[in-house]
Amino acid sequence: xxxxxxxxxxNQYIYYRAAILVMILTLFSNCNTKSSDNEVQFWxxxxxxxxxxxxxxxxxxxxxxxxxxxxxxxxxxxxxxxxTIHTDGIxxxxxxxxxxx
Numbered sequence: 136x137x138x139x140x141x142x143x144x145x146n147q148y149i150y151y152r153a154a155i156l157v158m159i160l161t162l163f164s165n166c167n168t169k170s171s172d173n174e175v176q177f178w179x180x181x182x183x184x185x186x187x188x189x190x191x192x193x194x195x196x197x198x199x200x201x202x203x204x205x206x207x208x209x210x211x212x213x214x215x216x217x218x219t220i221h222t223d224g225i226x227x228x229x230x231x232x233x234x235x236x
Contacts, residue, residue, distance in 0.1 A: 173209045180205045189226055191217070206230070 181188070184201070191198060206213045210232070218227035 177205050177209050188217070188228070189220075 187193065187198065188202065202215065206215060212232055214231050216229050216231070218229075220226045
């Protein structure tokens, strides 16, 4: 009976749910701050090195070691693969969280 009357009050229930949602989102947003910073840093590094990664004219071992070192700052389970350059000039870059098959 109490639950039924609580659900019928409308606005109080909506405010209660909104407050819980805000608390949950705040909790989770604080947990991922470091990860987000690392992701931002990775993409800044990637952007600064995009020509190097696209051309791949230097030692692939050095280039890929630099890339994996930066990627592992985000998560050590991440890996990557590059395609060859397609006829339209695009080279695909794929990041995988579960390895490359």
